[in-house]
Amino acid sequence: MVTAENKQVVLERYIEGAPKETDMAMKMGKIELKAPKGSGGILVKNLYLSCDPYMRGRMRDFHGSYIPPFVLSQAIEGFGVAKVLDSDNPDFKPGDFISGLTGWEEYSLIRSTWQLRKIQPDHSIPLSYHLGLLGMPGFTAYAGFYEICSPKNGEYVFVSAASGAVGQLVGQLAKLHGCYVVGSAGSSQKVDLLKNKLGFDEAFNYKEETDLDAALKRYFPEGIDIYFDNVGGAILDAALLNMRIHGRIAVCGMVSLHSxxxxxxxxxxxxxxxxxxxxxxxxxxxxxQKFPQFLEHVTENFKHGKIVYIEDMNEGLETAPAAFVGLFSGRNIGKQVICVAKD
Amino acid sequence: MVTAENKQVVLERYIEGAPKETDMAMKMGKIELKAPKGSGGILVKNLYLSCDPYMRGRMRDFHGSYIPPFVLSQAIEGFGVAKVLDSDNPDFKPGDFISGLTGWEEYSLIRSTWQLRKIQPDHSIPLSYHLGLLGMPGFTAYAGFYEICSPKNGEYVFVSAASGAVGQLVGQLAKLHGCYVVGSAGSSQKVDLLKNKLGFDEAFNYKEETDLDAALKRYFPEGIDIYFDNVGGAILDAALLNMRIHGRIAVCGMVSLHSxxxxxxxxxxxxxxxxxxxxxxxxxxxxxQKFPQFLEHVTENFKHGKIVYIEDMNEGLETAPAAFVGLFSGRNIGKQVICVAKD
Structure with missing residues (x-):
């Protein structure tokens, strides 16, 4: 039986407000590279791990949410792309690539396999994209835009945190739908990407605006039909003033931190x-239930060059805590991913 | 040609915050009791006038809303029930009763008749009910509850300003729909009415609660499925904390004053x-388009004693300014109506 060293990122203590790097710690463990007989599980080597804002919620000692807190001193759980090394489950075999919930560690034994998705390797799509464009954030953009925003051709769409993992796809879906799209972000580099790479009609740096209401009036003289809200707070308050009649606001994410x-x-x-x-x-x-439809729509548009995706890739498991913390100050540019191993 | 004295309530000046009695004034005018040939209008004697919170919006010098401001020094416009004295319109004849937009005055010449509704006199339904139970507030309750709240049998419903013109019907519709209904109001007398006359399961006086979150947890240990919000502010904030998953909040009215x-x-x-x-x-x-359906549903339930309605009736046009101002401090008990003349 092969036993390997297994570097892990664990949660040290539950947090109250914003996470700090010191709330997490590196830990060295050992793991048997084998899926125990009768477990129905798989033993995987983690390749790419995803840093997502919702994970902050699991760092709190609060059991009333839709998802339970992390267990202290154990590897943090998050979305990842991994390669199967051993399997006690007939649906998976060594060499398969999967995406789904795994651990912030080099190797994981995944016992609950029903939500894992098998990835068909495709040289035209980076594996890590299954954590962003083709993963949970991408699907958040898709479900939020089509299921919540009721978009119509020609409508005025505003997206906050627009270069982020979710926002960048919302804007591109809205453009493909025939909408006029403006994004806000927190640096001139991000504004540049929105206008020159992601195809937004306009973009602005909210940190440079002293009056967000006036900024929105400048970019939306006719008002906003759809606001895809990734931030809450002052931008949401200003957007409310600028909505058009029968406008829709999809409230997506990081609102809780702002609050x-x-x-x-x-x-x-x-x-x-x-x-x-x-x-x-x-x-x-x-x-x-719409996930297959999402995958098909986005993959096809990506392959035809009609959708692009920006990743912020950090190398090495030990970079994960800082990368995660950086999400909440907007340090990442595009979808934040950690590369643990290339294959 | 008969000319009559015509007492009026006019708006003296545009307001900023809450309305005061002195923002309005009584004025004595004259009116010819005749609908001019070629006008297509009707000359009516006003019987009952409605005091509605939305009218505050028309007292502001603000043209960006869904309804324009009142004209200074002219009779305030509002919903009323009136009797036709003369008609230049084939759809109306002397002796008809109508409800719709008229003036805060004894007699009005109504030129725009397309939104008026003819009332078939029915001895079992007071004429003034066409301003409340069977008028705009009642329809607000109906449309808000059925079109916005997506109610299901057995759900937990919370109504604020629950004894008001809208709230009292929302609660009764919710009970008829098989929901569990709790209302909040601002006095023990109103709480009494909610529990003992209007059929709410529970009711509380929000002014006696130091912790609204705790109060809602007491009345809704399982949480709230539907919150019909007539007030905004602190009660809305507390309701948000107590909503159940997939809860719905219909935002109806006086929020603007609170804000x-x-x-x-x-x-x-x-x-x-x-x-x-x-x-x-x-x-x-x-x-x-749902108004006929509403009228039928509510009239039938009223006639079978399954719906009741509480009015706060003031006598005399000169009582209108104080009655209107009283709406915003909750002085009224039930739907506030002014009786100008009995017939």
Missing amino acids: ISDTKGIHNLYCVVPKRIRMQGFLQSDYL | ISDTKGIHNLYCVVPKRIRMQGFLQSDYL
């Missing part, structure tokens, strides 16, 4: 009445 | 993501 650091609150909710705004929170997991 | 006097803002919007809450503002006027 912790931002004590100002939302003041313009009254706009939802005269403007008949529909504002809707969603989780991609409620729409998984 | 002026309440500088605290809404802090719990982040709840919409993990709970997948749909929050939707609406105006009854978007659903007018």
Whole structure:
């Protein structure tokens, strides 16, 4: 039986506000590179790991959410792409590539395999894209845009955190749908990418705007039909003032962090009445029956060069804590991924 | 040609925050009791006038809303029930009763008749009910509950301003639909009415609660499926914390006033993501195609004693300014109506 060293990133303590690097620690363990008989599990080598904002929720000692907290001192759980080394499950065989929930470690024994997805290797699609463009963030963009926003050709669409893992695909889907799309981001480099690589009609750096309401009026003189909200807080408040009648707001993500650091609150909710705004929170997991349709739509457009995707790839498991923490200050440019091993 | 004295309530000046009695004035005018030939209009004697919170919006010098401001020094426009004295329109004849937009005055010449509704007198239904139960507020309750809230049998429903013109019908429709219904109101007398006359399962006085979140947890240990929001502000913020997964919030009305006097803002919007809450503002006027269906449903239930309605009736046009201002401090008990003349 082969036993290997297994470097891990573990959660040291539960957090209250924003995560810090020191809330996590590197730990060296050992693992048998074997799926135990009768376990129904698979033993995988992790190749790429995903840093996603929702994971902050699992770092809190709070059991009332849709997903339980991480277990302290164990490898952090997250989406990853991995290669099967050994299998006690007839659906998987050594050499298969999978994506799904795995551990922040070099090797993982995955016992719960029902939500794993087998990846058919395709030289034209990087494996790591199954954590972003073709993974949970991409599907979040797809489900949020098509299932929540009820988009129509020619509508005015605003996307915040627009160069992020979700936002960049929302904007491109909206363009393919015939919408006019403006994105906001937190640096001039990101604004550049939005306009010159991701095909947004316009983009602006919200950190350079002293009056977000005025900025939105400048970019949307006719108002906003659809706001895809990845940030909450002051940008949401300004967007409410600029929505058109029967506008829709899809509330996607990192709102919770903002609500912790931002004590100002939302003041313009009254706009939802005269403007008949529909504002809707969603989780991609409620729409998984549409996943095959999503994969087909996005893969096809990607292969025809109609969709691109920007990744921020860090090398080495030990870079994961800093990369994860960086998400919340916008340090990443595009989808944050950690490369643990290339194959 | 008969000319009559015509007492009027006019708007003296545009307002910023809450309306005061002195923003309005009584004025004595004269009117010819005749619908001019070629006008297509009708000359009516106003019987009952409606005080509705939305009218505050028309007292502001703001032209960007869904309805224009009142004209200064002219009779305030609002919903009323009136009797036709003279008609230049083939659809109406002297002696007809109508409900629709008329003036806060004894007699009105109504030139725009297309939105008026003819009332078939029915001894079992007070004429004034066409301003409440069977008028705009009642239809607001109906459209909001059925078109926005997607109610299901057995769901937990919370209604704020629950004894008001809209809230009291929302609660009764929800009970008829098989829901569990709790209302909040601002006095023990109103709480009494909710529990003992209007058939709510429970009710509480929000002014006696130091912790609204705790109050809602007490009345909704399983959480809230539907919140019909007539007030915004702190109650909305507490409701967000207590919504169940896939909960719905219909945002109806007086929110705008709260947003002026309440500088605290809404802090719990982040709840919409993990709970997948749909929050939707609406105006009854978007659903007018359902009005006949509403009338039939509510009239039938009223005649069978399954729906009751509470009115706060003031006598005399000169009581209108104080009655209107009282809406915003909750002085009214039930639907606020002014009786100008009995017939």
